[in-house]
Amino acid sequence: MANYDLTNNEKKVLLALNELDTAELKDVVEISDLNADASMQAAFLLEEKGLCQVIESSFELYGLSCEGKQYAEAGLPERQIMDSIDGPTPLENLRELFSPQLVGIATGWLIKKKWAKIDDGILIPLGDASKGEDEKVLGGLYENSLENDTFDPVFELPEEVASKATVQDLLKRKLLEKDEYTTRKIVITKDGKALAAEGIFITEEIAQITPELLKSGDWEGKTYRPYKVQKPVKPLYGAKIHPYQRMIDEMRQIFLEMGFTEIKGNIVQSSFWNFDALFQPQDHPAREMQDTFHLGDRTPVPEEFVDKVRACHETGGNTGSTGWGGKWSADISEKNVLRTHTTSVTIKYLADNPKGPIKVFSIDRAYRRETIDPTHTPEFEQLEGIIMDEGMSFSNLLGCLKEFYHRMGFSEVRFRPGYFPYTEPSVEPEVYIEGMGWVELGGAGVFRKEVTEPFGITQPVLAWGLGVSRVAMLKLGLKDLRELYQSDIDWLRKSEVGNGL
Ligand SMILES: N[C@@H](Cc1ccccc1)C(=O)O
Known part of the structure; x- marks a missing residue:
């Protein structure tokens, strides 16, 4: 005989079933001395072991709705009309006799039931209008309800009394009300019987x-319920830091370990720091309304730098460049924007600290007017950094960026030529991801003279601005960037800590 390893509750239920053959839950409860929940749970466990079978059946009970009751007393609208006429009658007259509403309801059914037809606004009876099944059902339910002193849905409607179609029609007409119930019967199986016959000891x-x-x-001499160490346990979801925040912290940690200092800047920047200081021409498409969140207020252009920046834009100033030409406008430059990149923070920092050596980074949010889709959000994080020192190349x-990506776990890194108005040469770093190929992750380059000269910077400045959310998506296996910001509780619970993040 197989070893079923039953719990005491299972044993009690099996013994009860053995007495009952086919049992309803309440009988099992009575004999087993367990409550309904425990009995049912044990029955399901016994069913899994093939010792009993739980048979579910559902049934429906019906009663009359308020309207159903009215019609049971007064007759269905179509019946009321048939009873009131003895030959072809204009609908007009009927509408006066009854309400237009009732005539409206009745005519549809009169035609459907072939009791009458309508010709040119005249209702013509067709002869046979014998009592239909629907009327019998309404009448029957009405009598039952009166007898039992309740109009609640507590009556059965067996198929021989009411066909499915009739019940359907009456439900659709909202004349019936329905309640559904499920009952369970529990039947002991052959194996269950055999086990019971062997004797069950509690x-x-x-x-x-x-x-x-x-x-x-x-405790001495007692039997102890053994632990089932292999039984899966309920997962426990402990509190933890958001996976994206963990990733940002990891990136921050890497730059700190590489000897950088973190800097912070304002989210609101003047166009001067966001664009002009970076030698972005004032007619650059990135500065257009559709790409940038422009704010209503202004910040005066900094006196000490404005002439030099103007000169660089208009003629190239002392840099040997020809500049962009045209007239540079301080008015445009004063307008505030939500920073479109964190490069505005690093250039401002350089203007305040024009002498190297400097190794700083900033990991923070930037804003662009993107149409939201799986790979674009109007807010996103950038990892900005600069190295300024004599002899930097x-x-x-x-080498620095490669090192960073290696530490993030991307072993293959390459650089494609890129273009930014503020760097020369410029590159776009890419990492190789299995199944995706090369993925572009931001921009980098050496600041141009037109950027450094107005601030009195003479040492070479290496600069980069890397996409953070893109890396997070790749590392967290997400297909949609928006998930990083939406805090789907299920995903957050299930996200693992300690997978390198
Ligand atoms: N600011 C650029 C990245 C960049 C930063 C610094 C130097 C070169 C490029 C961007 O947002 O895409």
Whole structure:
């Protein structure tokens, strides 16, 4: 005989079933001395072991709705009309006799039931209008309800009394009300019977050792319920930091370990720091309304720099460049925007600290007027950084970024030529992702003279601005950027801590 390893509750229910053959839950409850929930739970466990079968059946009970009751007393609208005429009658007359509403309801059914037809606004009876099943059902339910003194849906409508179609029609007409119930019957199986025949012994099992048991010595000689160590446990979701925040913290940590200092800047920047200081021409498409969140207020252009920046834009100033030409406008430059990149923060920092060596970074939010889709959100994070020191070169820049990506776990890194108005040369770093190929992750380059000269910077400046959410998406296996910002509780619960993040 198989070893079923039954709990005491299962044993009690099996013994009850053995007495009953086919049992309803209330009978099992009575015999097993367990409550309904525990009995049912044990029955389901026994069913899994093939010792019993739980048979569910659902049934429906009906009663008359308020309207149903009215029609049971007064007759269905179509019946009321048939009873009131003895030949072709204009609908007009009927509408006066009854309400237009009732005539409206009745005519549809008169035609459907073929009791009458309508010709040119005249209702013509067709002869046979014998009592239909629907009327019998209404009448029957009405009598039952009166007899039982309740109009609640407590009556059965067996198929021989009311066909499915009739019930459907009456429900659709809202003349019936329906309640659905499920009942369960529990039947012991052959295996269950055989097991019961072998004898089932219920021994008192101790599930939990208490101080009292230990103190009194009652624990001795007792049977203990064994632990099932292989049983899956309920998952526990502990509190933790948002996966995206963890990732940002990890990036921050890497730059700190590489000897950088973190800086912070304002979210609201003047166009001067966001664009002009970075030698972005005033007619640059990125500055248009559709790309940038423009704010209503202004910040005066900084006196000490404005002439030099103007000169760089208009003629190239002392840099040997020809500049962009045209007239540079301080008016445009004063207008505030939500920073479109964190480069506005680093250039301002450089203007305040024009002498190297400097190694700083900023990991923060930037804003662009993007149409929201799986790969674009109007708010996103950038990882901005600069190195300024004597003798720094383009290859130091590539080496530094490579090192960062390696530490993030991307072993293959490459750089494609890029273009930014403020750097020369410019590159776009890319990392290789299995299944996706090369993925572009931001921009970098060496600041141009037109950017550094107005601020009195003479040492080379290596600069980069890297996409953060893109990296997070790749590392967290997300297909939609928006998930990073939407806090889907299920995803947050299930996201693991300790997978390198
Ligand atoms: N600001 C650029 C990135 C960048 C920063 C610094 C130097 C070069 C490029 C961007 O937002 O895409």
